Amino acid sequence: MAHYRASESKREQFRRYLEKAGVLDSLTNVLVALYEEPEKPNNALDFLKHHLGVAGAEPADTEALRLELSELQQKFDLLTEENRELRNRLQQYKPEPEDGVPE
Numbered sequence: 001m002a003h004y005r006a007s008e009s010k011r012e013q014f015r016r017y018l019e020k021a022g023v024l025d026s027l028t029n030v031l032v033a034l035y036e037e038p039e040k041p042n043n044a045l046d047f048l049k050h051h052l053g054v055a056g057a058e059p060a061d062t063e064a065l066r067l068e069l070s071e072l073q074q075k076f077d078l079l080t081e082e083n084r085e086l087r088n089r090l091q092q093y094k095p096e097p098e099d100g101v102p103e
Contacts, residue, residue, distance in 0.1 A: 026052065 018024045030051045034044060041047045 015024075030048055033051055034040070034047055037047075
């Protein structure tokens, strides 16, 4: 009997935790929205994810971001090489210190 009470106490603590964090309200709201949906979606889990804001990036968005990343990486590589070349050219025109004394 004592084990049963301890288990109930943990459940009650967990329920209070979920209420305090707003989880129960959020889940209730999403489930009510699903219930009130005139045409039920084929995938209820996707509906829940979308309405809870955990759907993540859309595949089209992901592909666009990958393309942009690739383009920016190429541009970065070109600019890095240009910077290296310009530094080398600059070194050719720098006057050498005379008698080993820095200016």
